[in-house]
Every structure is written in C-alpha cells, then in structure tokens.
Amino acid sequence: MIELTREDFLYQIPLLILAVSGVMLILLEAFTEGNRRDFLMSLSVAGCVGALLSSIVLFRSIGDESIELFGGMLVADRLAYVLTGLFAGATALSAMLTADHQRTHRWEVGELYGLMLIATAGASLLSMAGSLVTIFLGVEMMSIAIYDFMAARRGSRPGTEAAMKYFLMGAFSSGFLAYGIALLYGATGTFDISSIAAFAAENPSDPLLVVGALVLVVALAFKVGAVPFHMWAPDTYEGAPTPLSGFLASVAKAAGFIAAVRIFAEAFGGDVMPFGRLGWASVFAALAAITMTVGNLAALRQERIKRMLAYSSIAHAGTILVGLVAVGVGAGDGAMAAVVYYLIAYSLTTIGAFGVVSWIGSRDKERLRIDDWSGLAVSHPLAALVMTVFLLSLGGIPPLAGFFGKFYVFSQAVSAYDQQLLWLVVIAVLNSILSLFYYLRVVMAMYFREPEGAFTPMRSPATVIALGLCAFFVVKMGVLPGGWMSIAGG
Amino acid sequence: MSDIFFHITISHFLILAAVLFAIGMVGVLVRRNALIVMMSIEIMLTAGILTILAFARLHGDMGGHAFALVLIAIAAAEAAVGLAIIVAVFRSKRHVDLERLHHLRD
Numbered sequence: 001m002i003e004l005t006r007e008d009f010l011y012q013i014p015l016l017i018l019a020v021s022g023v024m025l026i027l028l029e030a031f032t033e034g035n036r037r038d039f040l041m042s043l044s045v046a047g048c049v050g051a052l053l054s055s056i057v058l059f060r061s062i063g064d065e066s067i068e069l070f071g072g073m074l075v076a077d078r079l080a081y082v083l084t085g086l087f088a089g090a091t092a093l094s095a096m097l098t099a100d101h102q103r104t105h106r107w108e109v110g111e112l113y114g115l116m117l118i119a120t121a122g123a124s125l126l127s128m129a130g131s132l133v134t135i136f137l138g139v140e141m142m143s144i145a146i147y148d149f150m151a152a153r154r155g156s157r158p159g160t161e162a163a164m165k166y167f168l169m170g171a172f173s174s175g176f177l178a179y180g181i182a183l184l185y186g187a188t189g190t191f192d193i194s195s196i197a198a199f200a201a202e203n204p205s206d207p208l209l210v211v212g213a214l215v216l217v218v219a220l221a222f223k224v225g226a227v228p229f230h231m232w233a234p235d236t237y238e239g240a241p242t243p244l245s246g247f248l249a250s251v252a253k254a255a256g257f258i259a260a261v262r263i264f265a266e267a268f269g270g271d272v273m274p275f276g277r278l279g280w281a282s283v284f285a286a287l288a289a290i291t292m293t294v295g296n297l298a299a300l301r302q303e304r305i306k307r308m309l310a311y312s313s314i315a316h317a318g319t320i321l322v323g324l325v326a327v328g329v330g331a332g333d334g335a336m337a338a339v340v341y342y343l344i345a346y347s348l349t350t351i352g353a354f355g356v357v358s359w360i361g362s363r364d365k366e367r368l369r370i371d372d373w374s375g376l377a378v379s380h381p382l383a384a385l386v387m388t389v390f391l392l393s394l395g396g397i398p399p400l401a402g403f404f405g406k407f408y409v410f411s412q413a414v415s416a417y418d419q420q421l422l423w424l425v426v427i428a429v430l431n432s433i434l435s436l437f438y439y440l441r442v443v444m445a446m447y448f449r450e451p452e453g454a455f456t457p458m459r460s461p462a463t464v465i466a467l468g469l470c471a472f473f474v475v476k477m478g479v480l481p482g483g484w485m486s487i488a489g490g
Numbered sequence: 491m492s493d494i495f496f497h498i499t500i501s502h503f504l505i506l507a508a509v510l511f512a513i514g515m516v517g518v519l520v521r522r523n524a525l526i527v528m529m530s531i532e533i534m535l536t537a538g539i540l541t542i543l544a545f546a547r548l549h550g551d552m553g554g555h556a557f558a559l560v561l562i563a564i565a566a567a568e569a570a571v572g573l574a575i576i577v578a579v580f581r582s583k584r585h586v587d588l589e590r591l592h593h594l595r596d
C-alpha cells in the first residue's frame with residue numbers, strides 16, 4: 001500500500017502547473033471570442049514561467065538528493081528540475097513565436113497553447129520518470145498532444161501531410177516502446193527502474209533483457225530522430241508551422257534524450273554493464289556515428305532552410321548520442337552534465353533559428369528557400385546578426401553556447417573509458433567542420449549577396465522579445481559557460 | 491505432440507504476441523495506405539499489451555494487469571487522434587496513399 005504524503009505533491013509542482021494550466025487553457029478557449037488569441041498566448045507563457053520559477057526553487061532546495069515520489073513512479077532530483085525548467089522556458093519561447101506566425105499566416109487556433117503546455121507536461125513527466133510506466137505515459141502524453149497541434153494549421157497541405165507522417169512514425173515507435181517495456185517487464189517482473197537496475201547488475205546477459213533493451217533503443221531512436229530512424233524528421237520539420245518545428249527540435253528531442261538517460265543510464269548503468277564489454281553504449285556509438293554523418297551530408301545539399309535545419313537537428317542528435325555513449329561507458333556525472341548543457345544550448349539555439357525563419361516570412365511569401373535570405377544584412381541588419389549568432393552557435397564557433405556544448409561532450413567522451421572512444425570523437429569533430437559549410441552558406445547569402453526586393457516581416461513585440469532572449473542566452477552560455485555547467489550538474 | 495494444442499501455456503501467449511508484433515511491423519513497412527498502416531500499428535500495440543498480460547500472470551503481479559488497462563486507454567486515444575489526422579489529409583487530397591504524398595520531398 002502506497003501512502004501519499006504532502007511531499008509527493010510538493011516536489012512535482014512544476015509538472016502540476018503545466019498540466020493544470022494546459023487543461024484550463026483548452027477549457028478557456030471554448031469561451032473566448034474570435035480574435036482574443038494573444039490573451040491565451042500570454043496565459044500559456046505565464047503558466048510556463050510559473051513552472052520555470054517553481055523548478056528553479058525546487059532545484060535550489062533539493063540539493064544533491066534524489067527523492068522517490070508515489071512509490072517510485074516519479075523521481076525528483078536536480079536533473080529532473082533542470083530539464084523541466086528547460087522545457088518550460090522553451091515552450092514559452094515557442095508560444096511567443098507561434099502567436100505571430102498564426103496572425104501572419106491566418107490560422108488562429110487557440111487550443112494550440114493548451115496542447116503545447118500538455119505536451120510540455122508530458123516531457124516534464126519523462127524527466128522525472130522513475131518507472132517504465134511513467135516513461136510510456138510521458139512519451140504518449142507528449143506525442144499525442146504534439147500530433148494534435150501539428151495538424152492545427154488546417155488549410156495547409158504540407159502541414160497536414162507533415163502531421164500525418166509524424167503521427168504514423170510516432171505511433172510506430174510507441175509500438176516498439178510498448179513491446180520493449182513488455183519484454184523488460186517479463187525479464188525482471190517489475191516496471192520500477194531501480195529494481196530493473198538491480199536485476200540487470202546480477203543478470204547482465206539475460207536474453208529477454210537484452211532483446212527488450214534493443215527494442216527500446218529502436219523506439220527512442222525514432223523519438224530523437226537518429227539515423228536510420230529519421231525519415232520522418234525532414235518532412236515533418238519542413239511541413240509544420242515554423243515555430244512548431246522549433247518546438248519539435250527542442251522540447252520533443254530533449255525529452256526523447258532524457259527518456260534514454262532515465263532508461264539506459266539508470267537501469268543499465270551499474271558497475272556491471274549488461275551486453276558485454278561496451279554495454280548498451282556500443283549500439284549508441286554506432287547510431288551516433290551514422291547519425292552525424294548522414295545528417296550533415298544530407299544538410300549540405302538542401303536548398304530550403306527548414307529542411308536544412310531539420311537535417312542539422314538530426315546531426316546534432318548524433319552529437320548528443322556521443323555524450324550518451326560517454327555516460328554509458330561510465331564517465332559519470334561529468335558526461336551527464338555535458339549532455340544536459342548541450343541540450344540546453346541546442347534547444348535555445350534551434351528555437352531561435354526557427355524563430356528567425358518564421359520572422360522573415362510575410363503573408364504572401366514564407367521565404368523558406370536559402371536564396372530568399374540574400375542581402376538580409378542590408379535590409380534588416382539586426383535580424384541577420386541574430387540569425388548569424390544562432391547559425392554560428394549551431395556550427396560550434398566560440399564563444400557561443402554551441403561551441404561549449406560540443407567542447408564538453410567531446411572532452412568527456414575522449415577521456416572516458418581509456419580513450420577507447422577516440423574514433424567516435426574524431427568522426428564527431430570532422431562532422432562539426434563539415435556542418436560549418438551549410439551554416440556559413442546562409443550567413444554568406446545574408447551578408448555578401450544583393451537583396452532581392454523589399455519585404456515587411458512581422459513586427460510584434462512577442463517575437464522580438466523571444467528572439468532577443470534566445471540570442472542573449474546563447475551568447476551568455478558561451479561567454480560564461482561555468483555557471484551553466486554547474487547548473488547542468490558538472 | 492497434440493499436447494501443444496491442448497495445453498495452453500504462457501509461452502503460447504508470448505509466441506502469439508511476437509507473431510502479432512512481427513505482422514504489425516511488416517504491415518507498417520510494406521503497406522502504403524495510411525489507414526492500413528494505422529491498423530498495423532494498433533496490432534503492434536496489442537502485441538505489447540498481450541505480452542505484458544502474459545508476463546503479469548507469470549510473475550503473479552497486479553501491476554502488469556493495471557498497466558495493460560492503461561495501455562489500452564492510451565492506444566484508443568492515439569487511434570482517435572490518428573483517425574482525425576487521416577481524415578484531415580483525406581479532405582485536402584482526396585486520398586491517403588503514402589506513396590502519392592508529394593508535398594514534402596528531398
């Protein structure tokens with residue numbers, strides 16, 4: 001019998017704020033007249049800020065403890081609160097950018113903000129998961145809400161097509177997730193991750209355990225968009241409304257990674273690693289190498305900017321997998337912190353990049369081809385500067401957030417496991433250099449080509465504030481990485 | 491020999507579930523009609539539920555039974571959203587053939 005205490009509710013306040021305000025927003029939308037969507041957007045941002053602030057408070061008060069809630073279903077620790085804070089912040093930024101996109105392209109849908117908060121609550125549930133049941137619930141809560149709002153732009157043909165592709169691939173991976181959980185349950189007789197860890201330490205090569213874990217790898221590889229399970233990502237990112245592509249690339253991707261951390265690093269992260277010498281990390285190492293290379297090579301030949309950013313996001317998933325491999329071979333808290341730092345840096349950068357893409361689109365022309373960016377530095381110097389910051393951060397140029405993300409991940413991977421991962425880091429570094437080509441192509445177009453004709457982008461304060469915040473944090477994380485690294489747990 | 495047919499054990503359920511999972515997976519990869527792909531996905535989820543129930547019986551654990559119910563509810567929610575999306579695609583294109591969706595391509 002599980003006794004519920006006050007702590008059980010106290011430690012999951014950020015999650016409750018997100019879920020409750022999400023449901024309230026959807027109810028409120030039904031009673032809102034026509035053109036009052038901005039008010040819903042502000043409320044959703046307020047909900048996110050509330051969740052962000054409460055995660056900061058709980059992060060400070062919890063220290064290095066790890067507290068089990070609801071009989072082990074949820075785990076409250078610093079990792080959970082950092083990620084919840086990131087999800088809440090990223091959602092607030094995406095919501096601010098979405099409002100303008102809706103107004104410019106005339107697809108005002110108010111339920112979207114409530115659904116975004118529910119998706120974020122699902123992601124936050126994943127970051128606190130202490131049991132495979134919670135993992136499944138979190139993944140589904142997030143995914144079902146995302147399927148809904150991806151299809152919200154009803155008149156757009158690419159939009160519905162993107163939603164359908166995302167739905168089919170997402171549901172396919174849920175099938176793998178359910179079956180993988182079933183096999184792990186069969187091997188261990190429990191859903192609880194710490195009990196599975198105890199079982200795995202004693203019977204590392206139990207066949208059901210190994211097969212179940214491999215099925216889970218497939219499920220999570222779909223969610224984070226790792227090659228060869230990435231086919232949905234470019235289509236979905238390109239067809240979705242631009243700020244929502246940013247949401248998908250930041251919140252949904254980071255949530256997939258935190259699920260992988262909770263399952264693999266914690267259930268199979270004991271001193272005795274299951275599956276032989278490298279443990280489960282060997283699978284991830286292979287995935288990481290292919291994902292980075294395929295993602296970057298495909299991004300090189302893209303003419304459309306959203307598709308290019310989609311392939312770049314696949315490549316970044318590969319780099320984060322390198323960090324996960326370092327966690328897997330026992331690099332410990334340092335590698336974990338590097339992964340978290342990278343997730344924060346990448347999320348802020350990618351939301352910003354998609355935000356600028358959304359900003360330069362006007363009603364009759366969305367300006368999604370790279371050629372459309374010609375001469376932006378002449379007509380809109382500030383927007384060009386901000387986009388340059390994001391692109392250089394994605395490419396890993398110091399002193400921006402992306403550089404330190406890569407630096408920490410690579411240095412942890414090199415020093416881990418007697419430098420056995422050196423080959424992987426070499427591939428990763430070569431890939432980062434390769435990626436500079438396509439990021440700099442956009443920068444070149446903005447600064448060294450003649451403008452092709454004037455246009456009026458959207459000019460609402462919400463977009464400007466959101467882009468300004470993204471750029472500010474991307475620069476700040478690069479100039480003063482130490483404080484952020486200690487937040488991430490290093 | 492006939493014992494295999496008359497004595498139904500846990501492994502029968504597990505093998506049935508594995509076969510269902512394989513059928514569902516092949517269906518998703520081979521079929522091109524979005525509705526049939528969705529049905530195949532539902533078969534895969536059913537395989538997961540059946541496996542969990544069989545193991546719950548084996549381990550004598552009520553937690554597994556409870557999770558199976560939760561899974562059924564989630565699968566239903568997912569199917570509802572999926573059907574709505576497929577209807578939206580059908581309205582704009584008058585077909586749901588995955589091969590003929592050309593808006594988003596390399």
